[in-house]
Every structure is written in structure tokens, then in C-alpha cells.
Amino acid sequence: MRSVCVVGLGLIGGSVLRAAARAGRVAWGATASRADAEAARADGHDVVDLAEALDRAREQDALVVVAVPLPAVEEVLRALPEGVRLTDVVSVKGPVADLVERVAPHARYVGGHPMAGTSASGWSAGRADLFEGAAWVVTVDEGTDLDVLTDVTELALAAKAHVVPTTAREHDAAVARISHLPHLLAAVLASVGADGGPLALALAAGSFGDGTRVAGSRPELVRAMCEGNRSALLDAVDDALGRLGAARGSLASTGGLAKTIDVGHAGRMALQNQPALSDLTLDLTAPDVLEALRDLGSAGGRIVGLNGTTVLARTP
Amino acid sequence: MRSVCVVGLGLIGGSVLRAAARAGRVAWGATASRADAEAARADGHDVVDLAEALDRAREQDALVVVAVPLPAVEEVLRALPEGVRLTDVVSVKGPVADLVERVAPHARYVGGHPMAGTSASGWSAGRADLFEGAAWVVTVDEGTDLDVLTDVTELALAAKAHVVPTTAREHDAAVARISHLPHLLAAVLASVGADGGPLALALAAGSFGDGTRVAGSRPELVRAMCEGNRSALLDAVDDALGRLGAARGSLASTGGLAKTIDVGHAGRMALQNQPALSDLTLDLTAPDVLEALRDLGSAGGRIVGLNGTTVLARTP
Numbered sequence: 001m002r003s004v005c006v007v008g009l010g011l012i013g014g015s016v017l018r019a020a021a022r023a024g025r026v027a028w029g030a031t032a033s034r035a036d037a038e039a040a041r042a043d044g045h046d047v048v049d050l051a052e053a054l055d056r057a058r059e060q061d062a063l064v065v066v067a068v069p070l071p072a073v074e075e076v077l078r079a080l081p082e083g084v085r086l087t088d089v090v091s092v093k094g095p096v097a098d099l100v101e102r103v104a105p106h107a108r109y110v111g112g113h114p115m116a117g118t119s120a121s122g123w124s125a126g127r128a129d130l131f132e133g134a135a136w137v138v139t140v141d142e143g144t145d146l147d148v149l150t151d152v153t154e155l156a157l158a159a160k161a162h163v164v165p166t167t168a169r170e171h172d173a174a175v176a177r178i179s180h181l182p183h184l185l186a187a188v189l190a191s192v193g194a195d196g197g198p199l200a201l202a203l204a205a206g207s208f209g210d211g212t213r214v215a216g217s218r219p220e221l222v223r224a225m226c227e228g229n230r231s232a233l234l235d236a237v238d239d240a241l242g243r244l245g246a247a248r249g250s251l252a253s254t255g256g257l258a259k260t261i262d263v264g265h266a267g268r269m270a271l272q273n274q275p276a277l278s279d280l281t282l283d284l285t286a287p288d289v290l291e292a293l294r295d296l297g298s299a300g301g302r303i304v305g306l307n308g309t310t311v312l313a314r315t316p
Numbered sequence: 317m318r319s320v321c322v323v324g325l326g327l328i329g330g331s332v333l334r335a336a337a338r339a340g341r342v343a344w345g346a347t348a349s350r351a352d353a354e355a356a357r358a359d360g361h362d363v364v365d366l367a368e369a370l371d372r373a374r375e376q377d378a379l380v381v382v383a384v385p386l387p388a389v390e391e392v393l394r395a396l397p398e399g400v401r402l403t404d405v406v407s408v409k410g411p412v413a414d415l416v417e418r419v420a421p422h423a424r425y426v427g428g429h430p431m432a433g434t435s436a437s438g439w440s441a442g443r444a445d446l447f448e449g450a451a452w453v454v455t456v457d458e459g460t461d462l463d464v465l466t467d468v469t470e471l472a473l474a475a476k477a478h479v480v481p482t483t484a485r486e487h488d489a490a491v492a493r494i495s496h497l498p499h500l501l502a503a504v505l506a507s508v509g510a511d512g513g514p515l516a517l518a519l520a521a522g523s524f525g526d527g528t529r530v531a532g533s534r535p536e537l538v539r540a541m542c543e544g545n546r547s548a549l550l551d552a553v554d555d556a557l558g559r560l561g562a563a564r565g566s567l568a569s570t571g572g573l574a575k576t577i578d579v580g581h582a583g584r585m586a587l588q589n590q591p592a593l594s595d596l597t598l599d600l601t602a603p604d605v606l607e608a609l610r611d612l613g614s615a616g617g618r619i620v621g622l623n624g625t626t627v628l629a630r631t632p
Contacts, residue, residue, distance in 0.1 A: 177512040182523035187580020188559045194583030198616025200490040207498035207530045214523045215584035219577045243504045248553045261535045264503020267510035268531035300514030
């Protein structure tokens with residue numbers, strides 16, 4: 001089993017380190033946060049400084065997991081040993097891939113994004129089981145290193161996540177729609193509600209509570225997440241503006257909202273009634289395997305196991 | 317204790333009839349739905365046809381509670397006896413007040429809106445305790461009949477709700493922001509998410525699930541609710557469009573979302589950390605009591621009891 005070096009020991013990185021250790025991997029970490037380092041050591045984990053952590057990674061040909069916020073990624077990339085096996089857990093994939101290409105083109109990089117909560121933070125918020133049952137996106141672009149793709153997939157499966165293979169671009173477009181736009185709309189809704197003054201807040205119940213819940217997340221984390229996915233988020237916001245503007249126009253002219261409400265209902269039903277999944281296997285040695293993996297993710301499928309070079313998948 | 321005649325025995329009307337009966341009132345109902353009528357009778361309630369129900373209301377000087385959907389209100393109003401004590405439970409108050417003024421100006425009308433769930437419907441979905449702990453808005457406009465205001469307040473308190481007094485206009489503006497706009501934004505978000513295809517839905521988690529939950533409500537109920545509050549909802553939508561457009565502009569130009577996210581966070585905190593309430597009493601015989609009641613509602617306060625002509629209230 002490949003050793004794992006986790007750089008950054010906040011909620012996600014801390015949980016990766018715990019999950020890797022629980023799965024029996026040789027695993028160590030580094031963090032710029034003295035508090036997180038001390039807490040992790042107190043919990044029995046192996047935490048060293050960044051240089052030593054990366055030296056060890058080179059010696060053991062370990063998988064390095066970059067788990068720092070996007071603005072701190074570049075500094076970590078500059079310190080990497082040549083030809084390192086590399087992944088990350090940042091919530092946006094295109095910008096990280098661009099950074100790797102610019103700063104550490106020697107690295108054998110496969111992007112990752114475990115889709116786990118962001119409302120708490122720091123080592124103390126992490127858990128070994130944080131990723132159980134969650135999707136862990138792994139990027140599959142042209143020229144992706146199958147050996148490192150296997151490393152990242154094995155790590156995600158060891159954390160009891162399922163793996164969703166897709167391109168960096170498709171990932172960023174998808175999360176703009178199902179994660180970043182929801183945060184933006186929650187902020188907008190919370191603002192419009194608060195504009196209604198104490199009466200409005202006193203009358204607020206289920207729909208407003210649900211619709212604004214994630215506006216309670218730490219603003220700096222939400223900003224970093226949304227701003228880091230600028231290009232894809234702009235597309236999603238434009239889609240939302242177009243739809244909300246059309247609703248406005250329809251309400252003002254005919255008084256009707258049928259199209260908006262009916263299409264929205266169909267969208268929610270599509271979320272609730274996702275198709276059942278069937279088993280599928282893919283051969284990692286097949287010449288078109290990268291394309292097959294991307295198709296699997298695009299179709300709403302997932303990797304649930306690895307057996308040698310055989311990928312065990314489930315797909316609609 | 318004043319008798320109660322409930323017209324319409326769906327979720328809300330059926331729950332009002334149950335709550336009134338549970339509180340020891342003489343209470344009966346009428347409904348155009350044979351299924352609801354049979355189910356209510358089977359549960360031991362007194363259900364008669366509309367003409368007989370309103371005849372009895374005249375004989376007993378009962379409070380008539382109109383609990384039919386907005387499009388069916390006018391027909392009920394046309395059948396009312398002269399000078400009837402009248403309230404309603406429709407989710408929008410200005411349009412109902414306008415209808416009463418036009419069709420049944422003789423009625424002693426005080427509008428009401430118990431803020432309880434709408435995702436299920438029909439008699440079978442109702443419960444005697446549906447309104448426990450909920451806000452029940454009672455409209456206090458110029459010339460409001462204090463005697464009927466007292467009737468409606470007593471009914472709401474008997475159902476264990478608290479009463480929020482406000483004008484029809486302020487009510488409609490508030491619910492546009494905290495109920496109707498959330499439904500519209502949930503529909504927009506669900507549509508934008510579904511546009512992302514199977515991959516997006518496969519990655520959707522907490523924020524998208526929360527933000528689209530009410531898009532799963534029955535479309536015809538959501539449409540009736542939102543379309544019925546057209547004018548106030550247009551204002552709320554314009555506020556949302558302005559804020560989302562500003563976020564779009566900021567993201568496109570500077571890449572920053574600080575203002576949107578920070579103001580939204582403050583709004584959500586205002587919802588979560590509403591000020592503690594202190595006791596207050598109001599005298600229903602005071603000359604400025606209508607204004608005092610409206611001020612109570614505007615400030616985020618509520619009526620929690622009635623003792624003769626003394627209103628027991630709580631206010632921030």
C-alpha cells in the first residue's frame with residue numbers, strides 16, 4: 001500500500017490523514033498551523049515540517065496530498081520533489097491544474113475533490129469517516145498518469161468514498177451549479193429576507209430556513225470556494241439570472257410562473273429520483289480507458305472498487 | 317367561546333376545525349371536496365353543505381374561517397350572510413382584502429394567515445397541533461373591527477399559535493421575501509443544477525439539497541401562492557435580481573464576492589440570533605391600540621395571550 005503525505009491538516013486534510021492511517025497506510029502530515037500540528041500529534045499522528053514531509057515522500061515514492069486553501073497551493077507546489085506523485089483536495093480543479101502546469105510541471109498530478117462538508121474547519125473538526133459514502137472526484141484529462149490515478153482512487157476507496165472520474169473542466173462546471181451557486185443564492189436570499197426587517201424574520205419558517213442555511217458558513221471559506229471557480233461560476237450565475245429574469249418578466253406581464261415552477265419541480269425530482277445503478281467493469285490497460293472513465297462520470301456513474309487493473313464501477 | 321365555521325377542509329382548514337374542536341369550541345365545516353367531507357365526518361367532525369354551514373354561522377353569530385384556495389374565495393364570499401364575522405387563512409392578504417371589499421363589504425373581516433407547511437394537502441394531512449408554536453398573522457388595517465380581531469386572536473391562541481399583528485401590505489411584502497421568493501429561487505436553482513446533467517446531480521450534496529428542497533412541493537400550490545402575491549413578489553424578485561446581478565458584475569470585474577457573501581452571512585445571522593423577547597401588555601380599549609398592534613408586529617413582536625381587553629405580548 002502506497003504511503004501518503006498530507007500537506008495541510010484542516011478539516012479535509014486532517015480527515016484524509018486519519019482515514020489513511022485507519023486504512024493501515026504509512027501516513028504523515030505537515031501543516032503551517034501550529035495548533036493543528038499539536039492537535040494532530042496529540043491524537044497520535046506523525047506530523048513533521050514541510051521539508052521533512054516532502055523528503056520522506058521522495059524517499060518512499062509516496063502520494064502527496066495537497067490539502068491547503070487555494071491561495072497557499074503555489075507555495076507547496078514550489079517545494080515538491082521532482083516527479084512526485086501528486087493529488088489535491090481543493091474544491092476547484094482547473095485553477096489547480098493550471099498552477100501545477102506552471103509551477104511543478106514535473107509532478108505526476110491527478111486532481112481530486114472529496115465532496116465533504118465545509119461548515120466547520122481545523123484539525124479538530126476532522127474525522128476518519130468524513131468521506132464514507134461521499135463522492136470523491138478524480139480528474140481524468142488528456143495524458144492523465146494511470147499509475148497515479150490508481151493511487152488516488154485507492155486512497156479514496158480506502159476512505160470509503162466512491163470515485164467520480166471526470167475532467168477538470170466538467171468538474172468545475174458541475175460544482176459551480178450544485179455547490180457554488182447554491183451558496184451565492186443563499187447569500188442573496190438571506191440579504192433580501194433581512195431587508196424585510198424584524199417582521200419578515202419573525203415570520204420566516206421552513207423555506208427561508210432551508211434556502212439560507214449555507215449562508216451561515218464561514219464567509220472567508222465561501223468566498224475562497226466561489227471566487228476560486230470564477231469562470232464556471234459566471235456561467236452558472238448567468239443561467240440563474242436568465243431564469244430568474246424570465247420568471248420576473250412572466251410574473252410582470254401575464255402574472256404566471258408555470259414554466260419556472262414546473263421546470264424547477266422537474267429538476268428537483270431528477271435529483272430525488274436518480275436512476276438505479278448497475279455494475280460495470282473497466283480495464284485499466286485498455287487503450288481507450290481514459291475516455292471510458294470520463295464517460296462513466298458524465299453519465300452519473302462511479303468507481304466503487306479496484307481489483308488489480310480491473311475497475312469495478314456502477315453506472316445508470 | 318365563539319362558535320367557528322370553517323369553509324374548506326384541506327390541510328389548513330381541516331387543521332383549524334380540529335384545533336377549534338380540541339379547544340372545546342362548537343365547530344363545523346363545509347367543503348366542496350366529497351373526499352375531504354367524508355374523511356372529516358369519519359373522524360367525528362360536523363360537516364354540512366355550504367348553505368347550511370353559513371346559515372348556522374348567522375344563527376350563532378359564529379366566526380367564519382375561509383380556508384379555500386384564493387381562486388375559490390370569491391364564490392364563498394358571495395354566499396356569506398350580512399354582517400358576518402369573517403377571517404381567512406389564505407397565504408396572501410391584500411388580494412383577499414380587496415375581494416372582500418368588492419364582493420362582501422358588509423362582512424366584519426379581519427385577515428389571517430397561519431404560517432404552517434404547504435407540502436402535503438387534503439383533510440388527511442391536517443392535525444389539531446399543526447399551528448402549535450407557529451406564527452398566525454392577523455391583519456390590522458385602518459378601521460379593523462376590534463371585536464372580530466379579538467375572535468381571530470382567540471382562535472389562533474386556542475390553536476396554540478402566537479399572533480403577529482400587521483397590515484395586509486406589510487404581511488404580503490414580508491412573505492414575498494421569506495416564503496415566495498425562496499420557492500422561486502429553489503425552482504431556479506433546481507433548474508440550473510439539472511442543466512448540469514447526471515454528473516452535476518451525482519455530485520450534489522448538502523447545499524444543493526437544502527437550496528432546492530421546496531422545489532419538491534406540489535407545483536400547483538407553489539404557483540397559486542406565488543402568483544397570488546404578484547405585486548409584492550415582483551419587488552422581492554427585483555431585490556434578488558439586483559443583488560445577484562451585482563455579484564455577477566463583481567465576480568466578472570474584480571473576481572471578488574466579499575460584499576455578497578458577507579451581507580448574506582449577516583442576514584442569516586440575524587435570522588439565527590433574533591433578539592430575546594420581553595413581556596409587554598397592550599390595552600384593547602386604548603384609542604391608539606391599532607397603531608400599537610401594528611408597531612408590535614413591525615418590531616418582530618407577537619401576541620401570546622388575551623385577558624379580557626388586555627393583550628399579553630412579547631417584543632424584542
